[in-house]
Amino acid sequence: MNLKTVIGLEIHVQLKTKSKMFCRCDNNAENAAPNSLVCSICMGMPGTLPVANKTAIEWTLKTGLALNSEIAEFSRFDRKHYFYPDLPKGYQISQYDKPFCTGGFLEIDSEGTLKKIGIRRVHLEEDAGKLVHPVGKNFTLVDLNRAGTPLMEIVTEPEIASPSEAKIFIQELRSILRYLDISDADMEKGHLRCDANISIEVDKKEGIPVEIKNMNSFRMVERALLFEEKRQKDLLEKPLNYARGEGEKIIKETRGWDDAKGNTYSQRSKEFAQDYRYFPEPDLPPFAPHKAFNIEQLKQQLPELPAAKRLRYIKIGLPVQDAAIIAIDKSMAQYFEKVVQKVTPRLAANWIINELKSNGILSIAPDNLILLLEKIDKGEISGKISKEILGVMLDTGKKPEEIIVEKGIKQIGSEDELGQIIENIISKNDKSVIDYRAGKKEALGFLVGQVMRETKGQANPQIVNKLLIDKLAKD
Numbered sequence: 124m125n126l127k128t129v130i131g132l133e134i135h136v137q138l139k140t141k142s143k144m145f146c147r148c149d150n151n152a153e154n155a156a157p158n159s160l161v162c163s164i165c166m167g168m169p170g171t172l173p174v175a176n177k178t179a180i181e182w183t184l185k186t187g188l189a190l191n192s193e194i195a196e197f198s199r200f201d202r203k204h205y206f207y208p209d210l211p212k213g214y215q216i217s218q219y220d221k222p223f224c225t226g227g228f229l230e231i232d233s234e235g236t237l238k239k240i241g242i243r244r245v246h247l248e249e250d251a252g253k254l255v256h257p258v259g260k261n262f263t264l265v266d267l268n269r270a271g272t273p274l275m276e277i278v279t280e281p282e283i284a285s286p287s288e289a290k291i292f293i294q295e296l297r298s299i300l301r302y303l304d305i306s307d308a309d310m311e312k313g314h315l316r317c318d319a320n321i322s323i324e325v326d327k328k329e330g331i332p333v334e335i336k337n338m339n340s341f342r343m344v345e346r347a348l349l350f351e352e353k354r355q356k357d358l359l360e361k362p363l364n365y366a367r368g369e370g371e372k373i374i375k376e377t378r379g380w381d382d383a384k385g386n387t388y389s390q391r392s393k394e395f396a397q398d399y400r401y402f403p404e405p406d407l408p409p410f411a412p413h414k415a416f417n418i419e420q421l422k423q424q425l426p427e428l429p430a431a432k433r434l435r436y437i438k439i440g441l442p443v444q445d446a447a448i449i450a451i452d453k454s455m456a457q458y459f460e461k462v463v464q465k466v467t468p469r470l471a472a473n474w475i476i477n478e479l480k481s482n483g484i485l486s487i488a489p490d491n492l493i494l495l496l497e498k499i500d501k502g503e504i505s506g507k508i509s510k511e512i513l514g515v516m517l518d519t520g521k522k523p524e525e526i527i528v529e530k531g532i533k534q535i536g537s538e539d540e541l542g543q544i545i546e547n548i549i550s551k552n553d554k555s556v557i558d559y560r561a562g563k564k565e566a567l568g569f570l571v572g573q574v575m576r577e578t579k580g581q582a583n584p585q586i587v588n589k590l591l592i593d594k595l596a597k598d
C-alpha cells in the first residue's frame with residue numbers, strides 16, 4: 124500500500140488597516156475595552172449600508188501579486204450565511220465565486236529543494252466578533268470590537284506533502300505579509316489563523332479530507348498535522364472491522380486540535396457550500412480591480428520579498444543557511460542591511476545570528492554594532508574581548524569605545540609591542556620552537572596560545588600568528 128500525505132491550507136490574515144472593512148470604526152482593538160469600537164454597521168443594525176475599505180482591497184491585490192496570482196477582471200462580495208452569536212448580521216460578507224485573486228504559487232525551500240506550492244485563491248471578507256466564556260459562570264459575553272475587521276483568506280492547492288512543509292509555507296507567507304507591511308501576522312495573537320485539510324492518498328486514489336482547526340502557532344500546526352497524519356495512516360494500515368463496531372474510520376469532518384492533550388478530536392461533520400446559502404451582496408457594487416487600481420503600479424510598489432533577498436544575500440557572500448535565517452525575518456534583514464554598509468557581509472551575519480539573535484536583536488543600535496565589528500575587522504580587538512564588550516553593550520547600551528576606556532582594555536595591536544612579547548615567548552619555549560622547525564605545525568598553536576595568555580587575550584590572534592611565523596622563519 125503506497126500512502127501519500129496531501130495537505131492544503133486555508134489561512135486567514137487580519138489586515139492592519141486604520142478602519143474596519145465596511146465601516147469607519149477603529150480597527151486596532153488590541154487594548155480597547157470590549158464593545159468600545161463598534162457602530163451600527165459592524166453591529167449589524169437593520170437599514171445600515173456597508174462601504175468597502177479601499178486600502179484593504181489594495182492590500183489584498185498586492186498579496187495576490189506577491190503570490191504570482193491573476194488579478195480578477197471582475198470581482199464581487201457575497202453573503203455567507205450562518206448563525207452564531209459572534210456574527211450579528213446572521214451572515215458574513217465574504218467572496219464566493221469571484222475572488223479578487225486566483226491562481227499563483229509560493230516557492231518554499233523544502234529540505235534544500237525549492238518547491239512551488241500552488242495558490243487557489245486570495246479573497247477578502249470580514250472577521251466575526253469574539254465570544255468570551257468567563258470561568259465558572261453560566262453565561263457567555265460577546266465582544267464585537269473584532270466584528271468587521273478586514274480578513275484576507277489565502278487558500279492553497281492541496282500540494283503540501285508533509286507537516287513540516289506546511290510549517291515552512293506559513294512561515295514564508297508570514298514573512299511576505301510583514302514585508303508588505305499589511306499585517307502583524309502574529310499567530311499567537313490571532314492575526315494569522317490557519318486551518319488545514321489533510322488526507323492520505325492510497326495507491327494514487329484520493330483520500331478523505333479532514334479539516335483541522337484551532338492551531339494557534341507554527342509549532343501547533345506541525346504537531347497537529349503530524350498527529351493527524353499518523354492517525355489516518357494507522358486507520359488505513361490497520362483497518363478494524365468498522366461494520367462490527369470496532370475502531371473508527373476516516374470520515375469527512377472537522378477536527379479540533381487539543382494542544383494540552385496532543386491530539387485532534389471530532390468537532391462536527393463538515394458543512395457543504397450550499398449550507399451557507401451564498402448569494403451576491405446586494406449592498407456593495409461589483410468591482411473591476413483593473414479599472415479601480417493601477418495594477419502595474421501596485422506590482423512596482425512591491426518591496427523586495429524574502430526569496431529575492433535570500434538570493435541577493437547569497438550573491439554578496441553569505442552561506443545559504445545564514446541568508447535564509449536573515450531574509451525571512453524583516454526586522455533582522457533591515458538590521459543586517461544597515462550593518463553591511465560598513466562591515467563585510469559574513470562578519471555581520473555571523474554576529475547578528477550567533478551573538479544578537481539569541482539576545483533580542485534590536486537591543487543594540489546597528490551603528491554601535493558597526494563600531495564593534497569594524498574593530499574586529501581591523502584586528503584591533505580579539506574575538507574573545509569583543510564578546511565581552513558586546514555583553515556590556517547589551518546591558519548598558521554604551522558604545523564600544525566607552526567600554527574599552529572604562530574597562531581599561533588595552534588593545535595590543537602594534538607590531539612593536541607584540542614583537543617583544545613574542546620574542547620573550549620564543550626564548551622561553553625552546554622545545555616548541557624546535558618542534559615547529561622540525562615540521563610539527565601544532566607547535567605554532569601552542570606558541571600563539573602562550574602569547575594570548577601573556578597578553579590576557581588582548582592581542583589579535585591573527586597578527587600574533589603572522590608575527591610568530593615571520594620570526595620563526597628568520598631566526
Ligand SMILES: [Zn+2]
Pocket residue numbers: 143146147148160161162163164165166271
Ligand atoms: Zn463599525
